Amino acid sequence: MSMKRGSVPLRWIAVPVVGLMLFAACGESGVGQAPESAQGGGGESRICMMPKLVGIPYFNASQKGAEEAAEELGVDLTYDGPTEAKAALQVQMIEQFIQQGCQAITVAANDPNALAPAMKKAMDADIRTGAWDADVAPDAREVFVNQATFQAIGYALVDIMAEQTGGKGEFLVVTGSLTAPNQNAWLKEMKERMADKYPDMHVASLEPGEEDLQLGIDVTTDYLRANPDTAGVFGITSVALPGAAEAVEQLGLDGKVAVTGLSTPNDNKQYIDAGVIEKFVLWNPIDLGYLAVHVANAQIEGKMPESGTFEAGRLGKVKMLAPDEVLLGPPVIFTEQNINDYNF
Known part of the structure; x- marks a missing residue:
């Protein structure tokens, strides 16, 4: 299994979770630059996953969960996004993902409608499509991984x-x-x-x-x-x-x-x-990233249910809210009493 962000394998990227970070630079245009060879090796499924932006603790935590699931499933993962929360930059990156031969593209959208044409283009290319954290227009993806209602x-x-x-x-x-x-x-x-x-x-x-x-x-x-x-x-x-x-x-x-x-x-x-x-x-963004990769892999394998529950590794059975929506679970309320129990 290999995991990439930009031209650096993700398995070697440290994931900081303490303190707010400056946005990581990923090219002059603010768009992460893709590796020249983006195909996974060994016949692995290829999942391309995009946050709203890179370089903030929330999406670093989601990346950590995504990497965990990719390692567990033996899939090739590219986790990359723009350095600013701009829909136009996401559109550019979706176009890059399509050219890179991704089998599934899942995105956290900065603008549901602005991303829709690019996501529909991916669908036309027979790429499985999804959203997580923030949905795209429903007709521009096959499934949404919702963190909480x-x-x-x-x-x-x-x-x-x-x-x-x-x-x-x-x-x-x-x-x-x-x-x-x-x-x-x-x-x-x-x-x-x-x-x-x-x-x-x-x-x-x-x-x-x-x-x-x-x-x-x-x-x-x-x-x-x-x-x-x-x-x-x-x-x-x-x-x-x-x-x-x-x-x-x-x-x-x-x-x-x-x-x-x-x-x-x-x-x-x-x-x-x-x-x-x-x-x-x-909610736990590590678990959200983990679930999003499990869902994308199930899409590639044609194993996504339309009702009931979905089996997602260490998360166990998660609920299908609709044929095209998976629910991570209820939100967590953080207080002085429990905040030290979490590290992300």
Whole structure:
């Protein structure tokens, strides 16, 4: 089995999971440069897997799980993505994957519709297609690996915030890009939860952080200075949450402005310890990457079920939510009591 990212075999790439990283450079255009010979050897199945971007702890953790599954299954894996969360760069890389002879392409989309034509081109080339973490347009892929239901995530975020704010107030949401399908789906469920259960809670503003830590800090800081009565901030990406927490801490608003969202434990432990964040939500991105490779391999082998459960290695049986959707499981709520039990 061989695994590649760019021109370096993945099995030799260290996967950092502590602290936010600068984006890794993968070519002048921001697109990871593919190896000249991208075919797996020995008749192995060839899976090409793309995150929204490379170089942040969340997708490094997913890479770790993907590598584990590829090793277990004996498949050839290329895990690569752009250095910025830009759909146009992903489109370029999908075109590269098609030319490289991938048997399955699975992507975490920055824009579901922008990626659709390239994914349909892959389908026309008889390549198995899928999405994970963030879906593409349903008619442009065969299966979506969902980390948790949109409702479960959206409801959990709002319930946590309501506990800290008495179920009322105006709130800032810092997202990734305004076109990110998973974040938009979570936001929809958040607003529905507020309307149904907490009518005095309102999303006052949605600001894009573009998966950039400093931008997340800046937009949160600027907004809170302009809107001092804000009750809380939701950071709904792995980079947006620590950015929002850092802004609140720098402004001396910890204990006054509540902060929650979605991110990795290692990037937020310091804010839990400092009392800036009480609780936040995620799933295990290592397991998500692991599951996505198992699903892609089953697609290649023609063994994907359309209902019931799907057998996924060490994860055991996972649920088929629909003929074209696999569910990793319920979200995890991280607190001071359990955050040290996780390392990603």
